[in-house]
Amino acid sequence: MVVLIKILQLLLSLSILVIIHEFGHFAAAKIFKTKVEKFYLFFNPWFSIFKFNYKGTEYGLGWIPLGGYVKIAGMIDESMDKEQMKKPPQPWEFRSKPAWQRLIIMLGGVTMNVVLAIIIYVGLLAHYGEEYLPTQEVNKYGIVADSLAREMGFRNGDKILTIGGKKVTDFQKIPMEIVLNEAQTATVLRDGKKVVIHFPEGSLRQLIKQKSPYFLAPRIPFVAGNFTKNSAAKKAGLEVGDTLLGINGKYLKYFDAFRQEVQKHKNQTILLIAKRGNDTLRLKVHLGSDGLLGVYPKSNLNDFFHLNQKKYNLIQAIPAGFERTWAGIGNYLKQLKLIFSPKVKAYENVGGFITIGNIFPAQWHWESFWRLTAFLSIMLAILNVLPIPALDGGHVLFLLYEIIARRKPSDKFLEYAQIVGMVILFTLLILANGNDIIKLFKH
Known part of the structure; x- marks a missing residue:
């Protein structure tokens, strides 16, 4: 059940991100009267789960949940539609538009992902506020x-x-x-x-x-929160809410100190000192071979610390949402930098879909879901703008070259660049998901 909940959260989050990203390209293309031939959630080689046509665009749901795409007429993309590119350019095609319009179309996806992150953070702050342990x-x-x-x-x-x-x-x-x-x-x-x-x-x-x-x-201090089934301490008379103070006359103020000390007394009877209200208790507890008291500590941080809480109204949440998004972009860029650091070798821990799925909680929790979706939206925006052919950033790179040099790269060059980019992407995909599989076998 836990795995199913994580998968469903991952699929819903990715679906939202992909639709918003591709809508960014779609909307920008429509603004500049560029024909969009297809708009798909997930990939659909050979067949689609369903599809329909509306105003010249085919909308559909693919069966491989690894992303999605829009197919813009007159553009060399992952579809590698060479036949279309052999025909004379038409005014509604991508290749016929001015370079600045094509640049906006290509940046539409990452722009929408950043906007989505801002909207999510604004909504989270306005609804939940923020809370942290100082x-x-x-x-x-x-x-x-x-x-x-x-x-x-x-x-x-x-x-x-x-x-x-x-x-x-x-x-x-x-x-x-x-x-x-x-x-x-x-x-x-x-x-x-x-x-x-x-x-x-x-x-x-x-x-x-x-x-x-x-x-x-x-x-934290050791306050009894609950007991195991055959708790030695409970049998001796300890109750929920009692504060444990020491063992055999040795004063132990914190839970970690108790955990270390009891392990020294396996198969022994100890004198447990505890406090209940204003009363001090001395309980004889016989520890088993595991050396455990059988007591879960009270672990709610609110019981021991004053958490910093801040509420936002909608007006206050808007600039805070922008700030959160900007900080998220900065942090993710630092993470990318670590991947290429020879000292840290963070690439060894790059994960794929299993890693992403595992960051979602085991139970459906909307606040966590939306926080993670905002983070993934920032991640998707940054990864897509990397200057790799086949990604939006690759197209942007060639468009910037065209604007500066005032001449377009040839269609043949763009075709080869697209192939190289797809090879790079598949290699990265195999590396990330391969790391996940290796970790599964190690565990």
Whole structure:
């Protein structure tokens, strides 16, 4: 069921993105009275699931859900319609239009994707507002570092002051700050003293590869939230809401410290100290061979921290939506830069449709769906504007050449360029989805 929900979210998101992108080309072509022969969601080699004609354009649904397309008359595109190009140019064809009009038509798709991202962010901010956990709040108790974070130099209880010399107000953006800005240092408060951590060589590569949501987590007191089926602590009398304070006279304030300590007492009876209201409890708990108390900690961040919340009306959400989109474009460009970094080798972790599908939540959640769709819309816009033949950016590159040099590249050159571009795209597609398949077998 989880897989099905992720697939359905992915297909709906991609459908929205493709239709909006192709509509951008379609609308610009219609404005300049250029004939659009086909408008398809998904690809349709050999047959279509359904199709119909309206005012000279064939609209349809293909059966390969990898994208979509509009076929504009008189244009060398992925259809490779050479027969049409042999005929004399007609006034309604793409090739007959001035270069500036063709440029606008080619930029129509990416423009619409950026506009869609802005609209989504405006809507999300106006409806949900924004909420985040301030790093300053986390510093009340400090952090819990996973194994990779400890290899990088972080320690449980560290209070993060700066990353790469820069303060990060949103705690959950710290891993992104490290990766996207290729930070080499962090400054933390450890046992009351400032400590500068220098990340070892290869840390960024490992962080990108791991993709762990628990790289750095907020440290929290151990308050009983729930119990396992055969909980040793529950049998001893512990109740939901009790605060655990220590074991065998050893004061332990945080959940991570308890987790480490109980593992030292497998198959032993311990004296668990806890607090219930104003009462201090001393409970004898016999641990099994797994060395677990059988207690889930209360993990709702609102119980321990003051989250930063901000509400927007529609007027306030509009500039904030533009700002979010602009920041998203900048962040994605930094991600592309990392792919070509020989030190980081981020290309090893480039993913295809399985990776994209996995970023969607296991349960249908509209806020998450629209946030991810906005991100994918920005991603689609940037990828399409890359100067690769067969992408919009390739066509834009040749059109800019035409405008500057005042002469068009030959149709034969454009045909060959289209073929080269399609080979590059298929290679990238195989690389990305091949990485996904390799990861599946590794797991």
